[in-house]
Amino acid sequence: MTPTPEVQPLPHTQRRFVFISALVIFCITVPLLVFYAIGYRFDPSGEVSNIKSVGGMYVTSEVREIDMYIDDEPVEDMRIFQSAAYIQNLGAGLHQIHVQGEEVQTWVKELPVFSHFVTEVQSFNMPNVPQVRIITQYTDIDGASVFFGATTSLPSYFASSTNTIVATTSTATSSYALDSEYVYVESLFASSSEETLLLEKQRLADLKKRFSFGESSTSTPLRATTTKEYRNTRLYEKEGDVFIQWTGEPDDIPYYYCIRSEGSTSTALLYGEHVSTSLQAQLFASKEIRFSTDSERRDDRQCREYIRIDRLDSEVLYFDYFPNSRDLVLMHLGDGLHVVEVDDRAWQNTQLLYSGDSIEVVTDGGQIFIKDGDYYLEVFTEVQQ
């Protein structure tokens, strides 16, 4: 018998079969996956149709090691390198999201999800117990802060301090070093008092304007010394309320300035009456207000230029941007320092960062300093290890 290699080249018919099979799979798979990607799902239990439309929610958080719940069900698919979750397959309607973790305050929001769209939201979770660092006038040779008191025991609110504190009953300071940070922070609070005075003047000017006749009102705020600007936003006080204004390009506007809605009634139902009111007010207000015309109803969303920051019906003693963020605002109210989210859809979550009815607050270079009685403290926004 003539020897020939047993394994022959791949037969053409076999190759053609594999090719046609692949082509058929391609033709079937592409539309299926495209429909899936758009947000269609097969639902055998559907009453009207076996095909249902879904949307999603994308939740981010600054805090790692948190738990998320959507409609009281835990969210399993958290991103590995960031505290975020893309929650898929949500039916259209309102969904409640909880974000909680150990030693941090719980954040809750109820937002609408629309078919084929993703609702974005950012949570924040401040520590349950204030995280502070005491800044004393003197430090000892080891760098520990020195506390002068009647006894050698420390006040209870020093318990959460992250730095070492040495208590002494002696008033002698010769063996200690003057802490330069203390001097600097003290100077910050001295200049802050002057600013507070200006804030009062601004408030009085606002009151006068309210009772004067014949002056055209304008929606553009007076540029008070208390106005702060950060990353295309302006934070200012007007008539006792604090507002944040988007000053950047319309295309870059953060998602929470905009809502997806088909009428004022549904807006109120889905996002709250205050959002509906604020949207209508801005739509019918002066032409000078940007985002106010129909042409600027961008991609089926309606966007506002201003958002009022919730002050819990209290007087605002001080306000500023939360360090390195335009999404959160620090509000010094009567009972302490609060962090309020700008996102007012449904409601604005407010979390107490430091309680006290006789404190002063100042921010500097991404740090938050508090004067509580005779002491200066730095307040941290994350749980310190």
Add this chain to the structure above:
Amino acid sequence: MENSSHLLTYAQRSDFQVGRATELSGKDRRFYRFLEIIPGVASWGTLIGVLWLSNYRPFIAAYFIIGFAIYWVLKTAFLSYHLRYNWKRLRHHLSLDWVKMVDRFEFGHMYQMIILPFYEESEEIVNATLQSIADTRYDKKSIIIVLASEERAGDKAQQIASAMKEKWGDTFGTFLVTTHPQDVPGEMAGKGSNASYAAEQARIHILDPHGILYNHTLVSIFDIDTVLYPDYFNCLIWHFMTAEKPLKTSYQPVPIFNNNIWDAPAVARVVAMSSTFWEMVQQERPERMATFSSHSVSFQALYEVGYWQSNMVSEDSRIFWNLLLANDGDYRVIPLSYPVSMDANAAPTLWGTMKNVYKQHQRWTYGVENFCYIIFHFTKNKKISTGRKITIGLQQAEGYWSLVTNPIMLFILGWAPIFLGTPEFHQTVLSYNLPIMVRDLLILAMFGLVISSIISLTMLPPRPKEKSRLKYIVLAVQWILVPVTMVIFSAIPGLHSQTRLMLGKYMGFWVTPKTRI
């Protein structure tokens, strides 16, 4: 060769061995230049088109990318199927006793001419190649060695050639050393011009004086680092004897770049094995094959087309197209599914290796110049059927286009709509699902790499004693580098080559340094 009467009719055309548009004139020149521009425009157009779509029509871009990712998965599966089949066939061929296989044929009249072009490679490398030829199970007296040196390589190359002739001269039937003169007008310094010169010298000094018939001489042109397996020539003879038209056929072995695989860095290993696998896939679909690197062909066929072109870079594949056109389409490649071993591209340093691999692949992908040549001559040669012209033209166009665009589109531009899309797009479920879907599909496609990894382990030469067994794990895991190597050492050099051709900045021949670490 001034007398062209020995050339086939079509090969007698003055533009038969055209290398670039500038060698033509008038309408032909403009048409050839147009063809040189097409591949670059198509590739850049595709890539820019995806970016444009991502920016202005992100939904369409997203649908396209999903479809493309599915296509990639299926293509990977399709190619893996061919690869696995050829792997089985290659192992089977290695296990055969080819001496017994060819026993039934009368082939004592056949001569094996082996042309070994070399430049500045070391004596060790040249010697290893000759040693492997001497170790083949074939009658050495019917083997003609043509060691083709370059004058531009200087005295050292001549000394090596002389030393090799002295050492191996008596082992083989004939041992001819040729020295290709430098700076010949109209020639590009490179392998093609050297090999052509060597073939003509062999004809003048060996074949004609000894009355050896051209159709009784099989020419194998090997890179100087090629190490033969023992039955290469028996396998070649078997296929030659059983071929339907043996003189109208080229014979293509599987180049396995594994001589130095244990010493080469991971990047070089992955790129080298990927090239091997591509050739293995092609072996199972010979209608798409052209010759590549080391290959064999009858002297008669070579003589009828004037040998390898000496005025262009990718002479190894161009010779096939020369032969196909000169024979009016009656020419083919028979895959041998039998290996020859070559060096993986490795330099003493990692950076040097990466540079060399990039340059080597830029040279290989400059094979896109063949596309212009094929299409140009398809419009001239009326004897080839239109159907075949269309098939070949589309296969070649798809090959060069996909080589450049597919990896970039998959691994980079797949995410473009997410970064470039409109705000309207960013709010959609599609925008969020796109990266997840593409990622999952690419992971699915990565299963093809598992097959590659397993096959590559079976093709390793014996482990040197100084290498740890743990290296097998590294050799298996290294395949995760493929997405990176595909972009950096395949797509980008390919785009570079096409861009140069498009702009008329023609490339010269870059000799891959052969370094044994």
